[in-house]
Amino acid sequence: MSFNPFASFGWPMDPSHRFETSWLLPPAILAAVRALFSIYIFVTLIFVIVWDCEHVSLGGCAAAGDQFSYFTVLTYWGLAFYFAVAAVHTATYALTGTALLDRFPRVLQHLHALFYSTITVFPFVVTAVYWGKLYAGPWFPVVFDAWRNVSQHAMNSGFALFEVVVARTVPQPWVHIAGLIVLLALYLALAYITRATKGFYVYSFLDPAQSGGAGLIAAYVFGIAVGCALIFALVQGLIWVRRWITEAKLGKEGKFAHADRQAVDIEMVQPSKA
Structure with a gap:
């Protein structure tokens, strides 16, 4: 199976609707699953805010507002909005082609x-950062805390893995690494703005008193940036392997909308141009 060298750069941009289709699920089912994921994540986020507001011992609504300084929470909101947007795109494709x-x-x-x-x-x-660096045990005695942390620090990767394995996406442009690093840098700025305005460090390894000094903080930040790039490369490899297994070996070019005859023709005649 050959690959179009321009496919990763989006020229042309997604002619066979890889962002809206799956090799396994019909478009309508894919849209429903993405919508279900979005609803679960939004409900989790909103319920956590309400819970914190209702429990003064946990800091009340002030603590709920502090959540927006945490990378975990911001990325979870990102997942919620991605699945909502992806569900709309997929649903419109399923209905109209x-x-x-x-x-x-x-x-x-x-x-x-x-x-x-x-x-x-x-x-x-x-x-990786939470379970490898931040979590020290023992397991959470309050069921709510266990559910919140499993949802935000374990199920989040399950949602991401679904998009890597089940969707028909191709490996993304390598220049995206630069975009990811820029976003991490912007978050680092937010973390120190939070320290300056609210008086606390969102993560202990950003605190010189706890991390061992500015040098170790720089090492942690650099390590996370390198880890991000390595994870991006790993995801690229997983997507390539998924395409190789499902398309080249199993012949599963994808499940398309009934109204989308053009995409079916593209995949059957020139499967690399997507």
Whole structure:
């Protein structure tokens, strides 16, 4: 199976609707699953805010507002909005054979591709940093705390893995690494703005008193940036392997909308041009 060298750069941009289709699920089912994921994540986020507001011992609504300084929470909101947007694009494709994304300006289409890269990389970063660095045990005695942390620090990677394995996406442009690093840098700025305005460090390894000094903080930050790039490369490899197994070996070019005859023809005649 040959590959189009321009496919990763979006020229042309997603002609066979890889962002809206799956090799396994029909478009309507894929849209429903994405919508279900979005609803679960939004409900989790809102319930956590309400819970914190109702429990003064946990800091009340002030603590709920502080959540927006945490990378975990921001990436979880990112997942919620991605799945909501992806569900709309997939549903419109399933109904009409043309996705809403097709009508967007090219720059927004490429931003959607970058959005995809963020939600298939950052959740794995969050999971690795939390369970590898921040979690010290014992297990949470309060069921709510266990559910919240499993949802935000474990299920988040499950949602990301779904998009890597089940969707028909191709490996994304390597320049997305630069975009991911810029977003991490912007978050680092937010973390120190939070320290300056609210008086606390969102993560202990950003505190010189706890981390061992500025040198170790720089090492942690650099390590996370390198880890992010490595995870992006791993995701790229997983997507390539998934395409090789499902398309080249199993012949599962994808499940398309009934109204989308053109995409079916593209995949049957020239499967590499997508």
